[in-house]
Amino acid sequence: MNKSELIDAIAKDAEITKAAAKKALESFVSNVTETLKKKDGKVSLVGFGTFSVSQRAARQGINPATKKPIKIEAKTVAKFKAGADLANAVSGSKKK
Numbered sequence: 383m384n385k386s387e388l389i390d391a392i393a394k395d396a397e398i399t400k401a402a403a404k405k406a407l408e409s410f411v412s413n414v415t416e417t418l419k420k421k422d423g424k425v426s427l428v429g430f431g432t433f434s435v436s437q438r439a440a441r442q443g444i445n446p447a448t449k450k451p452i453k454i455e456a457k458t459v460a461k462f463k464a465g466a467d468l469a470n471a472v473s474g475s476k477k478k
Contacts, residue, residue: 385407388407389403389404389407390403392406392407413425414433417433418433418434418435418460422435423435427465428465429465429466429467429468430464430465430467430468431462431463431464431465431468432462432463432465433460433461433462434460434461434462434463435458435459435460435461436458436459436461437456437457437458437459438456438457438458438459439456440453440454440455440456441454442454
């Protein structure tokens, strides 16, 4: 499912216009992004999952084309951990 298909589905399920659904989705994405930019930013949606940030340490890698070592710099990455309800729905499990 891409963004436009998601907007269509939201509009249908919520019985709102596609414009309103698009605005709601963009607001959600914007708010999650701004929260994650903050120090220790985290967005938790019970049952669905948690968006958070993590620090990836600098490390040594190998250029696959030349086989020479390269330095990979440290960086901050976004993470998502599925909540129990989502994980169970995807796996087909009915645990609670």
